[in-house]
Amino acid sequence: xxxSLPAATAARSGLFALLDCNNFYVSCERVFxxxxxxxxxxxxxxxxxxxxxxxxxxxxxxxxxxxxxxQVRDLLEFHRVRVFSxxxxxxxxxxxxxxxxxxxxxxxxxxxxIDEAFIRLPVAGRQQLVKIAADIRxxxxxxxxxxxSIGLGATKTLAKIANREAKRDPAGGxxxxxxxxxxxxxxxxxxxxTEVWGIGARSARRLAAGGxxxxxxxxxxxxxxxRRRLSITAARTRLELQGISCLAMEExxxxxxxxxxxxxxxLPITEAAELKAAVFTFLARAAxxxxxxxxxxxCLQVYVGHRGAPGERxxxxxxxxxxxxxxxxxxxxxxxxxxxxxxxxxxxxxxxRKAGVVLAGLTPAAAxxxxxxxxxxxxxxxxxxxxxxxxxRWGRDTIQYAxxxxxxxxxxxxRRSPAYTTDWHQLPVVR
DNA sequence: TCTGGGGTCCTAGGACCC
DNA sequence: TCTGGGGTCCTAGGACCC
Numbered sequence: 001x002x003x004s005l006p007a008a009t010a011a012r013s014g015l016f017a018l019l020d021c022n023n024f025y026v027s028c029e030r031v032f033x034x035x036x037x038x039x040x041x042x043x044x045x046x047x048x049x050x051x052x053x054x055x056x057x058x059x060x061x062x063x064x065x066x067x068x069x070x071q072v073r074d075l076l077e078f079h080r081v082r083v084f085s086x087x088x089x090x091x092x093x094x095x096x097x098x099x100x101x102x103x104x105x106x107x108x109x110x111x112x113x114i115d116e117a118f119i120r121l122p123v124a125g126r127q128q129l130v131k132i133a134a135d136i137r138x139x140x141x142x143x144x145x146x147x148x149s150i151g152l153g154a155t156k157t158l159a160k161i162a163n164r165e166a167k168r169d170p171a172g173g174x175x176x177x178x179x180x181x182x183x184x185x186x187x188x189x190x191x192x193x194t195e196v197w198g199i200g201a202r203s204a205r206r207l208a209a210g211g212x213x214x215x216x217x218x219x220x221x222x223x224x225x226x227r228r229r230l231s232i233t234a235a236r237t238r239l240e241l242q243g244i245s246c247l248a249m250e251e252x253x254x255x256x257x258x259x260x261x262x263x264x265x266x267l268p269i270t271e272a273a274e275l276k277a278a279v280f281t282f283l284a285r286a287a288x289x290x291x292x293x294x295x296x297x298x299c300l301q302v303y304v305g306h307r308g309a310p311g312e313r314x315x316x317x318x319x320x321x322x323x324x325x326x327x328x329x330x331x332x333x334x335x336x337x338x339x340x341x342x343x344x345x346x347x348x349x350x351x352x353r354k355a356g357v358v359l360a361g362l363t364p365a366a367a368x369x370x371x372x373x374x375x376x377x378x379x380x381x382x383x384x385x386x387x388x389x390x391x392x393r394w395g396r397d398t399i400q401y402a403x404x405x406x407x408x409x410x411x412x413x414x415r416r417s418p419a420y421t422t423d424w425h426q427l428p429v430v431r
Numbered sequence: 432t433c434t435g436g437g438g439t440c441c442t443a444g445g446a447c448c449c
Numbered sequence: 450t451c452t453g454g455g456g457t458c459c460t461a462g463g464a465c466c467c
Contacts, residue, residue: 045435052435052467068434086435111467200465231441233465260437315434356436411435 015152015179016245017119017133018159020149021098021140022167022174024115025053028094029084030427031145032420040081044069047264047411048085080103086414093421095422097144100373105136110249119154120249126177133175153178156247157240160197161187161215180243188216188241198237203230215241255362256293261286262356265409269352272342273406279338279402282357287331288391290359291384296327300334302341305354315353318345327363330380331387334359335401355409395423 021027024042030036040057044050050068061079063072069083084185095114103109108120119134135149140148158178165187166176178184191324194204196215206229207213212221218234219241227235236246261282269275279302290297303319320341328334338357390399418426 029438047435048433050434066434070433073433116467198465202464231464233441254439256438258438262436264435353436412433 008308014122014221015123015129015154016051016122016156016159016249017152018112018156018163019102019117019119019136019148019150020163020167021115022054022149023053024095024146025084025086025091026055026058027146028091029417030055030086031094032090032417036082038077041084042076042081044415046086046413048265048414049264052086079307083415085413087417087419089419089422090417090428094144094146098146098148101139101143102136105139107249108249110251118249123180125213126179129179130175133177134173137174147174149174149176151176151178152236154180154243155240155245157197157237157362158184158243161191161195164191164195185216188219189214191215193218196237196241198233203234206230255364256295257362258360259286259289259293259295259297259362260356260357260358261289262303262354263409263411264354265352266407266412269409270348270350271408272346272348272386274408275346275352275355276339276342277404277406278355278409279342279357280335280401282355282398283334283338283399284331284404286359287329287334287356287384288388290362291329291365291388294365295362296329296365297324297334297359298327298363299323299359300337300341301358302338302345302359303356303358304342304345304352305356306350306352317354320344323361327361328380329365330384331401334379335403339403 026041029041029043038057040061041055042063043053043056045052048069050066051063051072052066054063054065058081061081063075073077091114099111099117102117102119106119110118112118121129122160129152133152137148137150140146148165149163151159151164151166153159153162162176162178166172166174178187191214193199193207193213193215194201196218207218210225211220218238221238223235223238224237239246263276263282269278298320301319301321303317305315305317308314308316322337322341324337387399391397420426421427
């Protein structure tokens with residue numbers, strides 16, 4: 001086993017920075033409601049199911065990430081924590097603003113998630129790099145009102161670790177640089193293996209079985225052992241921790257391989273017509289995304305979630321997949337296929353709690369394949385184009401298929417804030 | 432009573448072929 | 450009684466991410 005880290009090789013390849021918006025959903029709520037500043041705030045997942053974002057004040061109260069809402073409801077009430085249902089119209093729009101501002105400041109940007117982006121930076125002195133990061137932070141705060149943290153490293157994985165440290169240690173001013181040639185062993189030894197990007201609970205258990213508990217342990221572990229006992233992915237992570245970059249920037253997002261839409265229901269559903277209405281609504285959304293990306297779907301999966309055997313806590317999913325020949329993006333044709341699947345899946349008396357659709361086998365619409373036996377589906381194109389334009393102009397579901405109208409399945413959203421930035425009728429009013 | 436949603440990638444195992 | 454081996458493709462399920 002090697003006892004020291006290999007010399008950093010970043011001079012050739014430059015540096016990675018990771019920008020991460022602090023407590024993003026909470027920060028979005030705070031932008032439009034300053035009374036939330038300094039207060040404990042949490043944001044719930046869809047259906048008000050569990051806690052998915054917490055302000056620092058809420059974290060300090062011991063409210064965990066992902067805990068079911070009902071388990072902490074009393075605690076939240078006791079501490080007068082402000083609770084919000086998730087408002088993806090708002091978060092998605094704020095995310096677009098973050099990313100376009102960042103792209104205006106920096107030439108090489110990879111949007112990694114709704115609240116994170118990697119930035120490629122040239123190798124430079126610490127002072128110069130800190131100034132670049134500080135300028136980005138200041139711009140995000142002044143122009144959008146959002147606090148962000150920035151971590152720098154020779155690899156994406158090290159930039160992730162630097163970012164955690166930037167959040168943890170306020171002395172760094174929201175910035176942490178792990179520069180090539182410097183000794184990061186202390187920070188790596190304080191970072192648990194589970195906290196490393198790409199190492200989940202299961203991998204961490206396997207690593208622990210081999211005596212590997214920290215990021216430093218993993219960086220120094222035997223390559224073959226990691227490769228054999230875990231995976232090629234973990235072996236890459238090991239190299240990344242050593243400062244050897246294996247994960248490149250992806251500035252243009254790769255073409256989607258699947259498009260999905262699913263929801264948990266606010267209340268259990270027992271009627272076939274209600275279940276169908278839910279599935280048709282999800283399909284309308286998925287098909288709209290499909291057409292927006294100018295893709296065709298080659299297969300459709302529909303699944304429904306219901307309670308399993310008595311005593312089984314987890315939701316059980318039942319699914320059917322059909323091939324679509326020819327591939328298409330016509331909502332009416334997808335509805336017909338979904339309707340046929342639902343006839344097979346539906347069981348009277350069953351209580352359904354969730355449903356979803358997945359469009360897969362995606363191909364570019366421009367490369368449409370002819371089909372020997374089925375009629376060409378192009379007739380639907382003008383109709384779908386008009387439908388999308390009207391719904392974009394006048395709001396989602398202005399026009400929809402009648403079988404999708406029933407709304408008994410709608411998720412719970414008891415505490416949602418207004419769509420401040422994406423709906424004229426919900427603009428904040430200044431008095 | 433009440434536990435999200437949208438993705439990607441890896442692996443193992445079986446089918447199939449020569 | 451004797452019963453290959455290696456490669457590819459596909460799929461389901463799991464792990465992981467935010």
